[in-house]
Structures are given as structure tokens and as C-alpha cells.
Amino acid sequence: MRNWAGKRYWLVGASEGLGRELAFSLSRAGAEVIVSARSEDRLKSLVEELPGKASFVTVDVADRAAVEAAAAEVGELDGVVYLAGVYWPMKASEWDNEKADLMGEINFLGASRVVGSVMPQFVAKNAGHIVLTGSLSGFRGLPGAIGYASSKAGMMALGESMQADLRTSPIEVQLVNPGFIKTRLTDKNDFNMPFIMSVEDAAKEMFDHMNTDTFKKSFPMVFSWVFRLSQFMPDWMYYRLFGAK
DSSP states (O other): OOOOTTOEEEEESOSSHHHHHHHHHHHHTTOEEEEEOSOHHHHHHHHHHOSSSEEEOOOOTTOHHHHHHHHHHHOSOSEEEEOOOOOOOBOGGGOOHHHHHHHIIIIIIHHHHHHHHHHHHHHHHTOEEEEEEOOGGGSSOOTTBTTHHHHHHHHHHHHHHHHHHHTTSSEEEEEEEEOOBOSTTGGGOOSOOTTOBOHHHHHHHHHHHHTSSOSEEEESHHHHHHHHHHTTSOHHHHHHHHSOO
16 A cells, blocks of 8 residues: 555646546545646635645646646646546547547647656656556547547557656556546447446546556456457457447
8 A cells, every 4th residue: 555645646637527536535545636627616626625735736738838837836746647538439430630639639648748747857856656547448449439549549558658668767657547437528428338437436446556566457357358358359350349330
């Protein structure tokens, strides 16, 4: 179990959903929490509800200068958790450049900007904890997932590359790959979502993982096996099972 008392953690993408619930988990454990998103009203409300020391800094992760300014304002940290994400269902035949760009900007490039803004201090003090949020959808391409699946695949590769570089250093990297979580994002789906989880259950899975020294966790466990095993399927089999009918 990690000692959270007095640690300072920056949660980016914490105004609602999984990020908001994880902020409560960290705060209850004794960490000082700094929450960020674009909505000042939601962040202010969250900070007022958290049981421990907390503050907020608004930021648009699509703006590199804004991310760097926010990181400077947040100051010295023990850890950062990236949870920001946007999603629209999108088929290749119904491509929307604006929405596809936003999924890439927020889901992947935003994480790169945030990590790049805190890494210098972690390197300087030879300590730090970085947690990234991937997705089961990032394991292999899926129908109707233009933009989202590729952005999450990028996030997962980012985490894996960081782990390859930092695995022997005191800077810890963790990657969590959730399945379906009941939020305003998954409310957009018009298909059956197996093993869909509440934000409370998903936050517990994520916080439990953050208390370990293991790099990666994909959940729900049984559902994750489908995605992990699909990587070993030959293309003809995979697309016959999971591609457009």
C-alpha cells in the first residue's frame, strides 16, 4: 500500500466521471489533490466537496502554452494522473474531421503535453508517479471507433514507451485500460456495452492499481481477455468477428 499522506497529486480531467471519483479516493487517503479541467464551476464545486486539502487550476489541454502555465502554477508534485478524454462514435464512412481532431488532441496529445510539463521536475528530484488512462479499445481497431480507438492506442504506446525508458529509475509509470464506464461519454453509444461499470467501481479498480508497483492493469478482467487475446488473431479471423457486418 502506498503512503498517500501529504503527497501532492495533480489530476487532469477531474471535473466529472472517473476523474472526479478518483479525486475523492485520493483525498480520502490523505493526499493533497489539485484538480484540473476546463470548467471552473465544476472544479470549484468538487474542491468544496473533497474531504482533504484540495485546490483547482483550470486548463485546456489542447493548448500547450496553457498546459505549461498550469503546471507552473500547480508547482511541486509527487504525482500526476491524466484522465481527460472526449469521445464520439464515428465510422470511417462518416468521418468528422473536427471531432476526430479533438479526440486526438484531448485523449493523446493532451497527455503528452501534461507529462512533458511535469517530467523536468521529476527528473530533477529523481522521483515522481505518472498514471495514464488508456482503454480496452486501444488494443486493436474497432468498428465505429475512428478517432477514439487510435487516440487510446497512442496513449497506451506512450505509457509503454515511458515504462521502457524509466523502469529502472525511481520515476514510476502506470497505465490503466478500462472497459465501458457509465458516463456522459458512453451515454452516446446505441449498442450493448458488456460489463459496463459504475464510476465508483472503476475508480476503485484504478486506485487499487495505483497502490501497487505494477505497470499495467486492464479491467474488467474477464472482458479485458477478449481484447488482449484478439491481438493474436490473424486478420481474417479478427475482422470477420469484430469488423462491420
